[in-house]
Amino acid sequence: MNPFTFHAMSYGVYIVSTWDHGRPTGCTANCAAQITANPATVMVSINKENFTNRCIFDCGHFAISVLAENSDPSVIGTFGFRSGKDFNKFDSVPYQVRDTLPIVSDSCAYIACRVIDTMDSPTHTVFLGEVIGAEKLSDNPPMTYAYYHSVIKGKTAKNAPTYLEEKTEPAPEAKERYVCSVCGYEYNGNIPFEQLPEDWKCPVCGQPKKVFRKK
C-alpha cells in the first residue's frame, strides 16, 4: 500500500464549529461530505482526541464553514494546530451566529446540522448531521485541500484523517529551510527569512517569526 495514494482524493477546507457550554469552539477539517440530498444530510469526521469531538457530542449540533481561496489562511492554523480546550479560537477569528451555531464570517458558505447518528472508527468519530440551515456567504471559489497544499503550502494536522508522518514525505532539498514549529508551514518566499520584518507572522497559523526553526 502506498499511503500517498490518499492524496489523490479531493476535499475542501472547512472549519467545523460548535458550542462548549456557551463558548464557541471548533477545529479545521477536510473530510466532510454530503450524504443524502432529500432530506439533506452531511457528515464530518473528527478525531476523538480533538476537543471539538466531545463538544459536538455534548451540544448535539455542529456547523461547517466552507473556507474560500481568499479566506485568511491563518484561520486554518488557528483552528487546526491548537486545542480549543484551553484556548478561545474565536477570540481572533470574527464569527456570527447562524441557525443557533457559531460560523466563521470569512467563509463562502456555511451548513448548520443537528447530529442524527454517529459511526465509530479507531481514531475518529463520523458525525451524521441533518441540515437545519445552509447559506452561501459569497461567490468566492471554495478552497480545495489541493489548493491549500499547493498554493498556500499548508501542512496537515496530526489529528487529520489524511495525516502522513513527516518522515514519509520526499527528502528535503539541500538549502536552508525555516519551518514553523507550531503548524509545520515551511517558508518559501523570495525574501531571505532573516530579512523578514520582526512583526511578520506565519501565514498559516499566525504565530510570530520567532517560533520558526531552521531545519
Next chain:
Amino acid sequence: MNPFTFHAMSYGVYIVSTWDHGRPTGCTANCAAQITANPATVMVSINKENFTNRCIFDCGHFAISVLAENSDPSVIGTFGFRSGKDFNKFDSVPYQVRDTLPIVSDSCAYIACRVIDTMDSPTHTVFLGEVIGAEKLSDNPPMTYAYYHSVIKGKTAKNAPTYLEEKTEPAPEAKERYVCSVCGYEYNGNIPFEQLPEDWKCPVCGQPKKVFRKK
C-alpha cells in the same frame, strides 16, 4: 436553506466497484473520504437504489478508482446513468483486478477496501472500509467534482447525494440547446449540433447523437 450551498463542498470523481457474483460492476460516486489515517479507513456513500449498494453488502469489499482530469469522461456516464443490474458496465471500460477487486484502468489511483461498518441514512448507505490496498496509477491530476461540472459540463445523477432537481437550476438562455436524454449533458461545442458527424457520441455517457433532444 439554499440547496445550492452544497455546491461549495469539494469532492473528487470516483468509480466505486465491486463484484456481483463474479461479474464486475460499480457506479459513479463523488462522496468518498478518508476517515482515519492509521489504520487507514475510507468511506463512500451509495444510494440504496443503486445496484452497487446491494453488491457491496453481498461482496463485503469495494474499490475506489480515482478518475483523473484526462480520464475518458464517458466512464462517468457509463457508471453514473445506467444500472449495473441488467448492463455490464465493464464491457466497455477496460479494467484490471487489484487486491482482488476490479478497478478502472483509466484512473490515476485506486483504493481497495474491506467493509468494516455501515451507517444507514434515509436514502444512502455509508460504507466504512478498511484499506487493504492502495496505489497510484499515474501522476495525472485527480478530477475534482468542480472540474467535472465546469470543464466537462457534466451533470449529476439522480441517485447522487448532491443531486438537485433540474427545475431549481438557473433559467436557460434563449438559444437552441441539445441535451442528452440519457445523462443530461448539454452540448455546447462550436460546431452546430446538426453538423456533428453521425457517429459522434455524448462525451459524458457515450450514447449516440440520436438520443439528444432539442430543448
